[in-house]
Amino acid sequence: MCYDISFSSNIQLITDYLPDLVIDxxxxxxxxLTIHVMAQAYRKYPVIIFEDDTYKLKPFEWGVIADYMNTPEKVKKGRQYMCNAQSEKIINDKKSFWRRIRTKRCxxxxxxxFEHREIKGWKNKVPYFVHLKDRPMFxxxxxxxxxxxxDVETGEIKGTFTLITRSANNVMKQIHNGGPNVFRMPMFLPKEQELHWLQPTLTDEGIQKILDFEMPSEELDYWPVFTIRSTKPRPDDLDKTAPFNWPNLPPLGTDESTEQKTLFS
Structure with missing residues (x-):
């Protein structure tokens, strides 16, 4: 799944992407602080919605709180599983909560x-930074x-969101190659399809057509980075998205046992 995202710029980049955007x-x-945002931290993050015939940028928390989570205990237990939505369930699974809210698109x-790669014989997974070529923001x-x-403290009605994932393309299969949700990736789309996603007139057939799109591997750029969830500083003092040269790192698709010269020991 995708539990780690990055926005290493400023709000101008978002307003350049969508000039008619109204900022909440x-x-x-x-x-x-958005160079690395982790899903289960449930932090507020800028999300674009189409509401009242207007494109709006609003601060929503990552991790949907559903109406059946009617106690704090249920929210705490269930919300961790609501940070990603599988694309296959949005239209085709009639029992899915995601199908129920399919008109609330963002x-x-x-x-x-960021995604983590497993290598046989290595103690730690290797994180990778992945983005779309030739697009400073997507x-x-x-x-x-x-x-x-x-909210029990502020009385606020929180806006919450989930990120949609799909089966991985060839490159992402080699990066996200382990764990309980192996071989998944976020929905990567061309810009015209991104904007089409927000159109209120989009039919179920139109939604499914977008969800069926698979971004070709050659449209992705990617490289290993040092660490994203650890507080251990990088030895080269570069930021989290900068490439890092891992000693003895085998090429993608070659994950046999290799002696790891770990930097975490």
């Missing part, structure tokens, strides 16, 4: 995503939902 007055995002602006399609329960 409550939006207060520290873009110095775009999640990113400059890239958007991952998602779904949003306003929590039916006010």
């Amino acid at each position: 007055s409550q939006l207060s995002i520290d873009f110095d 775009l999640i602006p990113v400059t890239g995503i 958007c991952i399609p998602g779904l949003y939902y306003y929590s039916p329960f006010p």
Whole structure:
């Protein structure tokens, strides 16, 4: 699945992408901290929706709070599984919560995503930074939902979102090659399809057509990075998205046992 995204720029990049965008007055995002955003931190993140005939940029929390999570205990237990939505369930699974909210579509602006690769014989997975070639920013399609329960401290009705994933293309299969949701990737789309995702007149057939799109491997750029979830500083003092030269790192698709000269020991 995709639990780590990056936005390493500023709000101008988003408004350049969609000039008619209206920025919510409550939006207060520290873009110095968005170079790495992890799903289960449930932090507010800028999300684009089409509401009241207007493109809006609003601060939503990653991780949908569904109406059946009617106690704090149920929210705590269930929300961790609501950060990603499998594309296969949005139209075709009539029992899925994602199908119920398929008209509440959003775009999640990113400059890239992170994914972890397993290598046999290595103690640690190797994180990779992945982005679309020739696009300083792109958007991952998602779904949003306003929590039916006010925040117990502020009384706020939270906007929450999930990021849509699909089966991986050839390159992403070699990067996301392990774990319980192996061989998945975020929905990567051409810009025209990203914007089409927000159109309120989009039919189920139109939604499915977008969900069926697979971004070709050659449209992706990617490289290994040092670490994203650890607080251990990089030895070269570069940022989290900068390429890192892992000693003895086998090429993608070659994940046999190799002696790892770990930098975490």
